[in-house]
Amino acid sequence: MPEYLYSLDFQVRDYEIDMQGIVNNAVYQNYLEHTRHEFLKECGIDFAAYTMGKINLVVVRVEIDYKFPLQSGDRFRVGLNLIKESRLRFAFHQDIHRYPDDKPILKAKVVGTSLNPQGRPAVSPELEQALAKLNLPGF
Amino acid sequence: MPEYLYSLDFQVRDYEIDMQGIVNNAVYQNYLEHTRHEFLKECGIDFAAYTMGKINLVVVRVEIDYKFPLQSGDRFRVGLNLIKESRLRFAFHQDIHRYPDDKPILKAKVVGTSLNPQGRPAVSPELEQALAKLNLPGF
Amino acid sequence: MPEYLYSLDFQVRDYEIDMQGIVNNAVYQNYLEHTRHEFLKECGIDFAAYTMGKINLVVVRVEIDYKFPLQSGDRFRVGLNLIKESRLRFAFHQDIHRYPDDKPILKAKVVGTSLNPQGRPAVSPELEQALAKLNLPGF
Amino acid sequence: MPEYLYSLDFQVRDYEIDMQGIVNNAVYQNYLEHTRHEFLKECGIDFAAYTMGKINLVVVRVEIDYKFPLQSGDRFRVGLNLIKESRLRFAFHQDIHRYPDDKPILKAKVVGTSLNPQGRPAVSPELEQALAKLNLPGF
Numbered sequence: 001m002p003e004y005l006y007s008l009d010f011q012v013r014d015y016e017i018d019m020q021g022i023v024n025n026a027v028y029q030n031y032l033e034h035t036r037h038e039f040l041k042e043c044g045i046d047f048a049a050y051t052m053g054k055i056n057l058v059v060v061r062v063e064i065d066y067k068f069p070l071q072s073g074d075r076f077r078v079g080l081n082l083i084k085e086s087r088l089r090f091a092f093h094q095d096i097h098r099y100p101d102d103k104p105i106l107k108a109k110v111v112g113t114s115l116n117p118q119g120r121p122a123v124s125p126e127l128e129q130a131l132a133k134l135n136l137p138g139f
Numbered sequence: 140m141p142e143y144l145y146s147l148d149f150q151v152r153d154y155e156i157d158m159q160g161i162v163n164n165a166v167y168q169n170y171l172e173h174t175r176h177e178f179l180k181e182c183g184i185d186f187a188a189y190t191m192g193k194i195n196l197v198v199v200r201v202e203i204d205y206k207f208p209l210q211s212g213d214r215f216r217v218g219l220n221l222i223k224e225s226r227l228r229f230a231f232h233q234d235i236h237r238y239p240d241d242k243p244i245l246k247a248k249v250v251g252t253s254l255n256p257q258g259r260p261a262v263s264p265e266l267e268q269a270l271a272k273l274n275l276p277g278f
Numbered sequence: 279m280p281e282y283l284y285s286l287d288f289q290v291r292d293y294e295i296d297m298q299g300i301v302n303n304a305v306y307q308n309y310l311e312h313t314r315h316e317f318l319k320e321c322g323i324d325f326a327a328y329t330m331g332k333i334n335l336v337v338v339r340v341e342i343d344y345k346f347p348l349q350s351g352d353r354f355r356v357g358l359n360l361i362k363e364s365r366l367r368f369a370f371h372q373d374i375h376r377y378p379d380d381k382p383i384l385k386a387k388v389v390g391t392s393l394n395p396q397g398r399p400a401v402s403p404e405l406e407q408a409l410a411k412l413n414l415p416g417f
Numbered sequence: 418m419p420e421y422l423y424s425l426d427f428q429v430r431d432y433e434i435d436m437q438g439i440v441n442n443a444v445y446q447n448y449l450e451h452t453r454h455e456f457l458k459e460c461g462i463d464f465a466a467y468t469m470g471k472i473n474l475v476v477v478r479v480e481i482d483y484k485f486p487l488q489s490g491d492r493f494r495v496g497l498n499l500i501k502e503s504r505l506r507f508a509f510h511q512d513i514h515r516y517p518d519d520k521p522i523l524k525a526k527v528v529g530t531s532l533n534p535q536g537r538p539a540v541s542p543e544l545e546q547a548l549a550k551l552n553l554p555g556f
Contacts, residue, residue, distance in 0.1 A: 013172075014186055014296070015169045015302055017187070017296060018292070018293060019292065019350065021187075024293055024450075025446055025476045026293060029446060030443050033152075033153065033442065033443065034154065041212070048211035048436060051436050061480075062480070062481045063479070064478065065478050066476055071187075072297065073187065154435060154441055154443060157431070157436070158329050158431065158434040158436065158489065160436050163311075164307055164311065164340070165311065168307060172304065197344070200341075200344065201340065203339065204338065205340075291447065291450075292464055299469075308430065319490070325489070326431065326434070350464070351465065
């Protein structure tokens with residue numbers, strides 16, 4: 001596996017499996033979202049607190065390549081890297097590998113932005129500061 | 140907390156939260172199901188393998204008392220006890236407590252049975268044996 | 279089918295089907311909730327608007343009997359009746375029948391209450407009025 | 418709205434709304450999937466029947482641009498076009514517009530293929546025939 005800024009371990013739950021006996025496509029977005037939110041929390045950015053403060057972190061684009069399906073009981077790891085694409089666009093590169101055999105499951109790019117209380121794209125000073133601490137490419 | 144035959148730890152994920160800022164009612168059934176399946180797996184009963192073998196473990200009744208809602212980031216524990224209600228009905232008593240303050244969140248009784256490949260309630264010798272090993276009340 | 283105060287038609291969507299090839303248990307709570315919210319909207323009670331106004335309509339107890347599973351493509355109808363159990367508890371009796379053969383699928387009782395902005399059970403005058411218009415048993 | 422080969426109408430259900438008061442990102446994939454399956458059924462391709470026959474129609478890539486969020490009670494239409502990208506890859510172009518004001522909500526490209534009982538990409542004669550009847554670009 002390549003190196004990641006952050007990674008989180010999961011296990012497939014049976015209610016996430018569809019009639020084909022594999023994890024449903026949409027469910028992977030849940031895994032990706034939860035990983036981003038846990039990562040952000042580690043950076044001092046609490047998604048729920050931001051939401052309550054009327055700052056909405058939103059996804060504007062996703063690209064997902066499904067490589068191999070997860071099945072009942074599978075353990076897996078979601079790795080995450082973050083690149084600043086522009087002043088207002090942040091690209092999360094998120095890969096899923098099955099654990100422990102490292103089989104590639106999914107590759108995703110999720111582009112997000114931040115909306116101010118008026119619903120306009122804007123990065124608050126607080127968010128800017130939290131992200132600056134990461135010393136990431138593009139930041 | 141009372142004593143449980145089995146318990147499993149979880150953390151709320153933000154996609155499980157609804158517009159009220161709390162975990163949606165239906166989501167708790169996911170938590171309860173995942174806990175039952177993990178417990179069954181420990182007993183040597185793999186839900187997915189049974190399904191593939193045309194033995195369907197199904198829920199026939201649930202009773203859930205919602206006591207206090209879970210919120211973003213909350214950690215919690217699902218405790219489980221199992222009682223044989225009749226030859227063909229198994230009652231899972233499942234409680235959720237917030238962690239670490241033990242605040243009671245939910246109390247549930249989930250009654251399940253097993254269907255044979257013809258769709259009739261029937262407990263296979265294999266399932267009977269796996270459950271007998273638990274030395275549970277009613278078994 | 280018995281007579282219902284309100285009913286709503288649905289069709290199973292494939293993402294709601296689990297590895298057993300039937301609608302997952304938790305998903306029925308989604309059907310039941312959507313039916314309640316549509317019914318309430320017809321009565322002039324907009325769940326989302328109430329939520330924004332810090333009045334939270336919440337479920338305190340559910341009882342569900344699962345009689346026969348829904349499968350891919352099935353059409354069904356959720357019927358609803360409402361009874362006032364006490365000053366602060368409202369019982370929705372909700373049944374699901376498959377359409378058009380009226381096969382009974384599920385029988386549920388869902389007890390709800392209303393929380394004021396301080397999180398205490400309380401029925402606002404506005405809610406009281408909207409419900410009074412229905413001339414229901416117990417109201 | 419541009420012209421679509423197929424379109425399906427929906428209404429947002431409150432359990433699909435997240436803490437931001439908008440439909441959660443992952444839920445849109447449910448809407449898109451249900452629309453594809455309904456379209457395929459109209460073409461004589463029953464996803465569930467194919468699955469039972471060990472022919473798995475799977476998604477290999479999605480690209481989604483989120484333009485404006487859906488909210489509680491919103492009605493919307495998912496339009497679909499289909500292009501054959503290669504012998505084994507089918508691209509569904511799916512747009513969501515709010516109804517009735519036609520506000521663009523989401524633009525997606527979902528690439529699918531068909532796996533034979535051995536899990537290899539392969540288009541069965543039956544599937545080939547059903548798709549040929551559509552007289553689509555690339556087919």
